[in-house]
Amino acid sequence: MNLAVFKRVLSAVLVLILSFAVSSCSGGKNELYVYNWGDYIDTEILTEFEAQTGIKVIYDTFDSNETMYTKLKPGSASYDIAVPSDYMFEKMKNEGMLEKINFDNIPNYKYIADRFKGMHFDTDNEYFVTYMWGTVGILYNTEMVTEPVDSWDILWDEKYAGQIFMYDSQRDALATSLKRLGFSLNTTDLNELTLAKMELIKQKPLVQAYLGDPVKDKMIGGEGAMAVVYSGDAMFSIGENESLAYAVPKEGTNIWMDGIVIPKGAKNKENAEKFINFLCDPAIAAKNTEYIGFSTPNSGALELIPEDMKNDPTYWPSEESLANCEMFFDLGSFIEEYDKAWTEVLAASN
Amino acid sequence: MRSKTPAYPYIVWMAIFIIIPVILVFYYAFTKTESGGMVFTLENFARAFEPIYLGVMWRSIRLAFFCTVICLVLGYPVAYIVAQRKTGTRDIILFLIIVPMWMNFLLRTYAWLTILEQNGIINSVLASAGLPKLNLLYNEGAVILGMVYNFLPFMILPIHTILKKTDLSLVEAAQDLGANGINVFLRVVFPLSVPGVISGITMVFMPAVTAFIISNLLGGKQVVLIGNLIEDQFLNVYNWHFGSALSVILMIIIVITIGIFSVAERDEGGAVL
Amino acid sequence: MAKRLIDLVNVTKKFNDVTVLHNISLYINKNEFLTLLGPSGCGKTTTLRIIAGFEYPTKGDLLFDGESILNLPPYKRRVNTVFQRYALFPHLNVADNIAFGLRIKKMRENVIKEKVEGMLKLVNLKGFEKRPVSSLSGGQQQRIAIARALVNEPEVLLLDEPLGALDLKLRKEMQIELKNMQQKLGITFVYVTHDQEEALTMSDTIAVMNNGVIGQIGAPEDIYNEPKNAFIADFIGESNIIEGIMREDYLAEFAGAKFKCVDAGFGQMSGVDVVIRPEDIKITNESEGQLKGTVLNTTFKGVHYEMLVQAAGFVWKIHSTKMSKPGENVGLFIGPDEIHIMKKDAKPEGEVLNEE
Numbered sequence: 001m002n003l004a005v006f007k008r009v010l011s012a013v014l015v016l017i018l019s020f021a022v023s024s025c026s027g028g029k030n031e032l033y034v035y036n037w038g039d040y041i042d043t044e045i046l047t048e049f050e051a052q053t054g055i056k057v058i059y060d061t062f063d064s065n066e067t068m069y070t071k072l073k074p075g076s077a078s079y080d081i082a083v084p085s086d087y088m089f090e091k092m093k094n095e096g097m098l099e100k101i102n103f104d105n106i107p108n109y110k111y112i113a114d115r116f117k118g119m120h121f122d123t124d125n126e127y128f129v130t131y132m133w134g135t136v137g138i139l140y141n142t143e144m145v146t147e148p149v150d151s152w153d154i155l156w157d158e159k160y161a162g163q164i165f166m167y168d169s170q171r172d173a174l175a176t177s178l179k180r181l182g183f184s185l186n187t188t189d190l191n192e193l194t195l196a197k198m199e200l201i202k203q204k205p206l207v208q209a210y211l212g213d214p215v216k217d218k219m220i221g222g223e224g225a226m227a228v229v230y231s232g233d234a235m236f237s238i239g240e241n242e243s244l245a246y247a248v249p250k251e252g253t254n255i256w257m258d259g260i261v262i263p264k265g266a267k268n269k270e271n272a273e274k275f276i277n278f279l280c281d282p283a284i285a286a287k288n289t290e291y292i293g294f295s296t297p298n299s300g301a302l303e304l305i306p307e308d309m310k311n312d313p314t315y316w317p318s319e320e321s322l323a324n325c326e327m328f329f330d331l332g333s334f335i336e337e338y339d340k341a342w343t344e345v346l347a348a349s350n
Numbered sequence: 351m352r353s354k355t356p357a358y359p360y361i362v363w364m365a366i367f368i369i370i371p372v373i374l375v376f377y378y379a380f381t382k383t384e385s386g387g388m389v390f391t392l393e394n395f396a397r398a399f400e401p402i403y404l405g406v407m408w409r410s411i412r413l414a415f416f417c418t419v420i421c422l423v424l425g426y427p428v429a430y431i432v433a434q435r436k437t438g439t440r441d442i443i444l445f446l447i448i449v450p451m452w453m454n455f456l457l458r459t460y461a462w463l464t465i466l467e468q469n470g471i472i473n474s475v476l477a478s479a480g481l482p483k484l485n486l487l488y489n490e491g492a493v494i495l496g497m498v499y500n501f502l503p504f505m506i507l508p509i510h511t512i513l514k515k516t517d518l519s520l521v522e523a524a525q526d527l528g529a530n531g532i533n534v535f536l537r538v539v540f541p542l543s544v545p546g547v548i549s550g551i552t553m554v555f556m557p558a559v560t561a562f563i564i565s566n567l568l569g570g571k572q573v574v575l576i577g578n579l580i581e582d583q584f585l586n587v588y589n590w591h592f593g594s595a596l597s598v599i600l601m602i603i604i605v606i607t608i609g610i611f612s613v614a615e616r617d618e619g620g621a622v623l
Numbered sequence: 624m625a626k627r628l629i630d631l632v633n634v635t636k637k638f639n640d641v642t643v644l645h646n647i648s649l650y651i652n653k654n655e656f657l658t659l660l661g662p663s664g665c666g667k668t669t670t671l672r673i674i675a676g677f678e679y680p681t682k683g684d685l686l687f688d689g690e691s692i693l694n695l696p697p698y699k700r701r702v703n704t705v706f707q708r709y710a711l712f713p714h715l716n717v718a719d720n721i722a723f724g725l726r727i728k729k730m731r732e733n734v735i736k737e738k739v740e741g742m743l744k745l746v747n748l749k750g751f752e753k754r755p756v757s758s759l760s761g762g763q764q765q766r767i768a769i770a771r772a773l774v775n776e777p778e779v780l781l782l783d784e785p786l787g788a789l790d791l792k793l794r795k796e797m798q799i800e801l802k803n804m805q806q807k808l809g810i811t812f813v814y815v816t817h818d819q820e821e822a823l824t825m826s827d828t829i830a831v832m833n834n835g836v837i838g839q840i841g842a843p844e845d846i847y848n849e850p851k852n853a854f855i856a857d858f859i860g861e862s863n864i865i866e867g868i869m870r871e872d873y874l875a876e877f878a879g880a881k882f883k884c885v886d887a888g889f890g891q892m893s894g895v896d897v898v899i900r901p902e903d904i905k906i907t908n909e910s911e912g913q914l915k916g917t918v919l920n921t922t923f924k925g926v927h928y929e930m931l932v933q934a935a936g937f938v939w940k941i942h943s944t945k946m947s948k949p950g951e952n953v954g955l956f957i958g959p960d961e962i963h964i965m966k967k968d969a970k971p972e973g974e975v976l977n978e979e
Contacts, residue, residue, distance in 0.1 A: 209570020
């Protein structure tokens with residue numbers, strides 16, 4: 001606990017120092033301060049944007065939603081663009097950390113497919129422009145798994161005892177079990193949750209380990225047959241090891257989205273909107289999605305990307321597989337039951 | 351009056367870094383958040399004593415115990431051999447024992463991943479010898495290995511310090527009275543080194559019973575210790591109340607252990623001093 | 624005829640390149656109380672440690688009952704040691720300290736109990752069985768150390784300055800006790816000390832050591848009365864040592880005067896050292912003395928006064944029961960029997976060692 005407090009104090013101090021540095025050189029000039037995930041844009045796009053608009057882009061990166069949140073929370077860091085994930089967006093919106101976007105300045109918004117508009121966390125389409133999206137699924141090694149992978153059931157198959165990696169996070173792990181049982185991954189029914197928990201405990205002896213980020217290295221290194229991963233991590237891993245493949249189970253899964261937002265108090269809001277419009281340009285969006293490997297919400301861009309990429313189910317899951325998918329909702333205080341269930345799964349002896 | 355003044359910075363330091371955090375831990379342990387406010391409750395402790403969590407505590411104590419025993423069995427002979435060497439040689443050996451501790455703790459432990467993995471160094475050697483691969487990672491053995499590897503110096507150093515100071519004339523007196531090498535060790539050297547052994551045991555058992563990074567990396571959440579539960583409550587599931595209750599229980603376990611050992615040390619130390 | 628128990632034969636010991644024992648030969652008879660006496664660094668403790676087995680000589684041999692025991696480890700030798708700082712086991716109580724050697728021999732516990740009690744009685748510490756050794760006084764610890772060694776009924780007891788840490792009164796008492804014990808038990812004692820008085824009080828035989836050699840071996844009286852060289856004369860008791868010349872047999876010249884003496888065989892006109900004990904010089908009237916001088920300093924020493932008298936360019940140390948005041952002019956008289964003549968070349972360099 002004191003560690004957490006310490007970290008918060010430390011980052012607040014760092015933010016203060018940084019905001020001094022930033023604010024001292026950002027007054028009214030033709031600039032744009034962008035705060036994005038590491039390795040989450042084709043940098044040529046920035047160069048193009050600068051060349052086309054004459055706006056100078058100052059680009060910083062973060063490695064987790066929480067880092068970004070901590071840096072923006074004091075309200076003194078003058079970024080004009082940030083890229084939170086869905087659940088973090090909801091939190092930031094509720095805490096009044098965001099500016100409404102003037103969509104009149106973003107004509108290219110029309111290219112964003114309707115299914116990525118008016119999400120449950122931004123029903124009136126005021127703050128959030130979907131940047132990339134993806135799924136959670138099974139990354140598997142085709143040399144070890146020869147049968148078709150199309151169901152969460154395979155993670156409970158004793159054939160693969162000791163070869164399975166589960167995701168070390170309560171929502172994601174429980175979502176796997178809930179979807180397998182045919183329940184909603186946002187269930188607030190304690191019985192459903194308990195059943196899902198018991199299934200995870202039953203599965204525990206088959207699991208090699210519950211891992212976060214290191215699972216990519218493990219799968220690339222051939223340390224296991226399959227793992228529950230985010231599609232973006234799957235794309236990355238497949239790029240490193242060609243015998244890996246990714247599947248979205250037919251029972252459905254979690255869909256996640258990262259969106260572009262304008263933090264409260266942005267000094268270069270118009271430039272920010274110009275930048276969002278630029279990113280929504282089909283050609284630019286296509287170039288970007290090809291570079292990063294994440295799925296684009298831009299229907300114009302989808303027309304432009306190569307056929308084999310478009311047909312790759314890792315990049316673009318079939319409509320059937322998406323039919324049962326859900327996004328995470330904020331569960332309010334019921335999240336405690338999820339936490340408890342997950343703690344019990346971890347504490348269970350195997 | 352004059353003598354009190356220099357203690358103030360230390361008192362402030364104690365207050366900020368020891369007393370206040372401990373008070374906060376107790377505060378959170380005995381409360382829960384309800385409709386925006388904190389309410390007194392014993393629920394957190396009731397939950398902590400559910401069989402599933404008792405199992406985790408038992409596992410933590412069991413693994414820490416094994417780790418301590420192994421460290422003692424490995425560390426004592428090392429300490430003994432080092433203490434026998436001439437000063438120059440001794441310093442070099444001690445230096446070599448301490449050097450790995452200068453390396454980043456995570457890095458050292460990560461290194462074991464690449465050794466123990468299914469395609470790691472050991473299994474590669476086994477495979478090339480035509481032997482079946484072993485599951486070396488993400489089990490209790492791996493966690494104990496990691497603990498022993500990291501905490502062994504804490505066993506060696508205090509024992510060595512006390513052995514180094516062993517009065518040579520006592521060894522000669524024992525020889526003179528007819529004791530051969532084994533008898534000298536069992537009847538004189540070892541009994542005299544007991545305070546070092548006790549502080550070694552304490553210094554290994556404490557970090558072992560509270561370990562969470564080693565069990566995270568080498569246990570892959572398959573070997574969850576009480577330290578992991580606490581870490582999870584604070585950093586992942588944000589249940590500070592339950593996490594604090596677990597911390598309080600862990601503190602009590604440690605206080606009891608220290609108590610047992612200091613009683614043992616006093617009994618022994620009465621004769622030694 | 625006394626039986627030779629321990630023989631040191633031409634023993635040399637070097638530590639690194641420093642020779643601490645030069646070709647020493649020494650034998651110890653059964654039931655003898657032999658003292659190795661000498662200043663610190665003379666090699667006496669090293670000699671003892673060679674006998675105990677804690678040091679291995681660089682050259683030479685060590686015989687026990689006529690057989691070499693050089694290659695016998697300490698725990699197999701039939702000797703026990705009383706260490707300088709006692710070396711009692713701090714983790715054991717009094718009884719367990721004494722029983723240490725017996726337990727190693729795996730004696731029955733009731734026998735051990737009996738023997739421990741007997742020993743405690745011998746050293747006058749009955750009832751101390753359960754006491755931790757740290758609670759004992761220096762003298763009591765010393766007795767326990769002796770009891771711990773004696774209980775094993777060794778043929779030889781080695782004692783390394785055992786009384787060094789005790790105060791004067793206790794030391795005197797223990798000297799007598801030790802001597803009595805030795806006579807009662809009939810055990811051979813090899814005793815190391817730098818205290819000449821202690822050596823003279825207790826020993827049957829004294830071996831005076833200096834710089835790694837044995838200067839003289841003999842009974843205490845012989846060593847005191849007939850020191851072989853100036854160093855021994857100086858070390859054993861206090862002495863006035865001055866250079867002189869043997870004019871002829873029975874006539875010595877020193878301090879600018881001629882003296883009759885009882886020594887002969889040095890040849891004519893040969894340089895010698897003349898040793899005169901302080902109690903052997905008589906103070907007379909100025910006119911009656913062979914030498915004339917002035918009292919510089921007078922100190923009361925209990926049984927006698929110590930006077931420093933300046934005469935013939937030399938400061939004489941004189942012990943007398945009669946006091947002379949500082950500044951007084953006196954005569955000094957030295958009888959022929961009191962003059963000890965020693966060959967000059969025997970005089971070692973260790974001149975500073977006369978004050979103990």
